[in-house]
Amino acid sequence: MxxxxxxxxxxxxxxxxxxxxxxxxxxxxxxxxxxxxxxxxxxxxxxxxxxxxxxxxxxxxxxxxxxxxxxxxxxxxxxxxxxxxxxxxxxxxxxxxxxxxxVPDPLNPLTKARTNREDTLRKRLERLHNNTPTATQDPAAWLTAVFAVWTDWMDLADEVYDEYKNAFPHP
Known part of the structure; x- marks a missing residue:
């Protein structure tokens, strides 16, 4: 709280x-x-x-x-x-x-580069979630940073979806 x-x-x-x-x-x-x-x-x-x-x-x-x-x-x-x-x-x-x-569900990308990005984004979001002083004292800056990470996460999720779709095309 x-x-x-x-x-x-x-x-x-x-x-x-x-x-x-x-x-x-x-x-x-x-x-x-x-x-x-x-x-x-x-x-x-x-x-x-x-x-x-x-x-x-x-x-x-x-x-x-x-x-x-x-x-x-x-x-x-x-x-x-x-x-x-x-x-x-x-x-x-x-x-x-x-x-x-x-917290976002794991994406499980197929490539190492995307796996590294996923790990980086997860760690950034975790740090932000644990930064309760900023969340309390400057909620605008905190939420802006949090939502920027989530936007990057959603972009990565789209890439991973395409990655799987291309790797395992449906007949």
Whole structure:
């Protein structure tokens, strides 16, 4: 769990930061529409989290905010071109729930060069996940760095997919 700002405020801040990241991306017009929808859901979740006043400590996420975050995850999952990965909103909810951010599944590339890139990206993401002072003190810089690694990971995943498709063509 994040120390520092109130957990709901920290989560709201993270949602706003991710909404801004979605709005800053440059993509095909259809993908841009999806990114705008993701950003709108994140902004709505941020507003709901900001308004939430928990009288007792806990890890409950207001149902309306949870629905907005789930919508953002579904939009991202349905539109991989947005380059938002599965369960990315766990970065928003982590200050409240204490649940660790997601880690990528192994890609198991066929080439040594891609295996090395996978290892490097995994280590970078692990270092960022463990950098709780930056996550708390400068969440914008931290999330920007985290999502840059995830974008590189998704690019590598596409390469590995093509690698397997070319190595084992379907008849």
């Amino acid at each position: 994040t120390t520092g700002p109130h957990p709901y405020r920290a989560a709201a801040d993270r949602a706003r930061i991710l909404a801004a990241l979605a709005r800053q991306r440059d993509a095909h017009p259809e993908t841009m529409r999806r990114l705008q929808e993701i950003a709108a859901s994140l902004s709505a979740a941020a507003d709901l989290l900001t308004a939430h006043q928990s009288s007792t400590p806990g890890n409950d996420i207001p149902s309306a905010a949870k629905a907005e975050l789930e919508n953002a995850d579904i939009l991202a999952d349905d539109h991989p071109a947005t380059r938002f990965f599965a369960d990315f909103t766990r970065y928003v909810t982590e200050p409240i729930t204490g649940r660790r951010p997601p």
